[in-house]
Amino acid sequence: MKVVISPDSFKGSMSTMSAAEQIEAGILAVFPTAQTVMIPMADGGEGTAETYRMIAGGEMIWHEVKDPGNRDILASYCWIEKERTAVIETAAASGLTLLKEAERKPDGLSTFGTGQLIRLALDRGAKRIIIGLGGSATIDAGLGCLQALGLQCFDRDGKGLNGGVIELGAIASMDASPLDPRLSQIELIIASDVKNPLLGSEGAVHIFGPQKGLKPDETDNFERQMSRIAELVVQESGQDMRTSPGAGAAGGLGFALQSFFPNLSLMSGFELIAQLSGLEQQIAAADLVITGEGKFDGQSMYGKAPIGISRLAKQHDVPVVVFTGRFEGTEQSIRQEGVHAVVPIVDKIMALDESMDQGEVLLKQAVIRFFETMRLAGHLTARGVKL
Numbered sequence: 001m002k003v004v005i006s007p008d009s010f011k012g013s014m015s016t017m018s019a020a021e022q023i024e025a026g027i028l029a030v031f032p033t034a035q036t037v038m039i040p041m042a043d044g045g046e047g048t049a050e051t052y053r054m055i056a057g058g059e060m061i062w063h064e065v066k067d068p069g070n071r072d073i074l075a076s077y078c079w080i081e082k083e084r085t086a087v088i089e090t091a092a093a094s095g096l097t098l099l100k101e102a103e104r105k106p107d108g109l110s111t112f113g114t115g116q117l118i119r120l121a122l123d124r125g126a127k128r129i130i131i132g133l134g135g136s137a138t139i140d141a142g143l144g145c146l147q148a149l150g151l152q153c154f155d156r157d158g159k160g161l162n163g164g165v166i167e168l169g170a171i172a173s174m175d176a177s178p179l180d181p182r183l184s185q186i187e188l189i190i191a192s193d194v195k196n197p198l199l200g201s202e203g204a205v206h207i208f209g210p211q212k213g214l215k216p217d218e219t220d221n222f223e224r225q226m227s228r229i230a231e232l233v234v235q236e237s238g239q240d241m242r243t244s245p246g247a248g249a250a251g252g253l254g255f256a257l258q259s260f261f262p263n264l265s266l267m268s269g270f271e272l273i274a275q276l277s278g279l280e281q282q283i284a285a286a287d288l289v290i291t292g293e294g295k296f297d298g299q300s301m302y303g304k305a306p307i308g309i310s311r312l313a314k315q316h317d318v319p320v321v322v323f324t325g326r327f328e329g330t331e332q333s334i335r336q337e338g339v340h341a342v343v344p345i346v347d348k349i350m351a352l353d354e355s356m357d358q359g360e361v362l363l364k365q366a367v368i369r370f371f372e373t374m375r376l377a378g379h380l381t382a383r384g385v386k387l
Contacts, residue, residue, distance in 0.1 A: 003027055004286040006039040006279065008305035009047040010294035010325055011135065012097045013359030016040040016047045017054065022360050023290050023323065026367025030375055039277045041291065043305040044192040044249075044269025045134025046091040049078040052130075053087075055276050056080060063120050065113040067098045068137040070164040077117050085128040086121035090114050090250045091135030094144075096212060099137050104213030106139040106222070111253055112164035115148025122182045129183075131257070132269055133192035133249035137212055139204055139222065140166040141229045142256025143174075150178035151260075168225040176236050176260055183261055190257055191269035193304055196248035198241075198255040199227055204248035212251070226252065233259050270308035279309070284316045292323035292363070296342060307337050314338030323366055325355060343370050 005027075007019040014022070020038040027034050040055075042048035053060060058080040067073040078087035091097070093113030096104065114131075121129055138144065143153060144166045152175040153161040161170055196202050205214065205223045214222060230252075234240045237259040241247050246266055247255035257264060274280065283289055291306045310320040319340040327342050334342060345366040346355050355362065377387060 001031060001288065002035040002037065002286045004037050004039060004279075004282050004289045006041045006289065006305075006309055007292040007323070008041050008043060009045075010292070010356075010359050010363070011046055013294060013325065013356040014363065016042055016051055018360060019292060019363060022364040023292070023367050026364045027290075027371055029368050030371035037282050037286070039279055039282060041279075041305045041309065042132070042269065042273050043134060043308065044089070044132035044194075044272070046089065046095060046097065048089040048132035048134070048191065048269060048273070049076065049087045049092065051273055052276065053078040055273070061120075061124070063117065065093045065116040065120075066110070066164045067113055068094050068109040068111075069099065069103060070110065070112070073098065073113070075113060075117060077121060079121070079124065083128065084126055085130065086124070086126045087130045087132070088114065088117050088121060089132035089134070090253060091132070093117055094138055094250075095135045096137040097135070104137065106137070106209065106212050106214050106251070107218075108165055108167055109138045110140050110144030110147075110164055110166040111136065111138050111142055111250065112144035112148045112166075114253070115145035118145070118183075119149055119180060122180065122186075126186060128187040128189070130189045130191055130272070133190055133194065133246070133254050134269060136250040136253065138166075138253075139209055139212060139214065139226070139251035141168065141198075141226060141233070142250070142253035143168075143171070143229070145253055146176075146179065146256050146260065149180045149183065151176055152178055168222075168229050171229060171232070174232055174236050179260060184263060188257075188261055188264040189267055190246070190249075190254060190264060191267050191272045192246050192249040192254060193269050193308065194249040194254070195245040197243045197245070198230055198247040198252055199223065202248070204252045204255075207248065208251065230255065268308070270305050274308065274312070280312050280316075283309070283313050283318055286318050289313045289318055289320045290323065290367075291320060294325045295328070296322055296324035296326070297328035306339070310334075310338035321370065323363060325359065
């Protein structure tokens with residue numbers, strides 16, 4: 001039996017590699033002779049840079065930058081010297097997991113640190129920069145990132161609003177002329193599996209705001225402010241990217257980058273890693289695919305890693321099992337995408353923090369239980385029992 005193991009990270013609990021290792025250990029505990037192929041996966045969010053490094057080589061470069069709340073932290077990006085390529089994920093400096101639950105209040109949070117990483121990669125001599133959009137804590141329309149790259153914002157009195165803190169309601173005008181010109185001279189790629197536009201019921205505020213701490217009674221006002229800022233960006237850039245696929249990614253960072261750097265390329269974060277790793281070829285030769293992520297829900301259907309994997313596997317008629325910390329969906333919706341089973345890993349009532357701390361143990365145990373069930377099904381089939 002050949003099993004392809006290709007999970008995403010379980011955010012705040014396990015890296016993609018750690019999850020893959022626990023799945024493999026669980027399989028081999030039941031079927032020691034199984035052939036396992038580990039292909040750690042990412043979709044542009046948390047773990048993308050490290051996954052790219054594991055597959056392509058290179059090193060992780062660490063710098064002190066600002067987190068979403070404007071505090072100093074150490075964050076890293078992947079550097080491939082021979083290609084002069086930097087792989088930067090928004091989650092590294094501007095990620096949701098960098099904040100405590102009580103700190104998840106999008107007004108005032110910024111992607112400034114992500115912009116700092118981009119600038120540092122340019123200083124290192126990058127000829128190509130891949131920016132993974134996913135896992136951000138922010139809904140700042142990407143202005144924090146652009147400020148770190150030179151964008152100037154002003155209030156109604158013409159006072160500069162710069163330094164890592166973004167309050168959309170305070171911004172009355174902007175000047176993009178100081179933006180770092182090097183970004184127009186290199187190959188710039190944004191990698192994201194989020195196709196949402198910037199505004200509207202499917203936009204950055206309404207779809208992703210709640211998970212970032214935006215309360216229901218704050219949503220309409222935040223949407224109005226985002227719409228107003230979008231008008232300013234359109235006026236300054238001369239590009240109207242509000243409805244462009246992926247504009248709503250990373251709280252509007254996709255919109256900002258597309259607006260001011262129209263030469264950039266768009267790529268699915270999942271496809272970026274899948275092509276690099278030869279994922280489809282491995283799936284085509286497999287008997288079973290195991291994937292997973294921390295929360296498997298409606299947002300996963302927008303093309304995150306487990307759904308991207310299941311769609312590939314469906315083309316080759318290979319069954320897919322998803323292990324997850326939490327499942328919110330319907331059997332019908334997941335079966336249409338090629339997922340044959342979803343297995344929650346939590347086996348008893350426990351607090352969220354406890355389950356995340358025990359994620360590795362819970363995942364391995366869940367995998368063992370599932371494959372023990374598979375072995376039982378095999379015994380029954382061998383005895384002529386119709387299942």
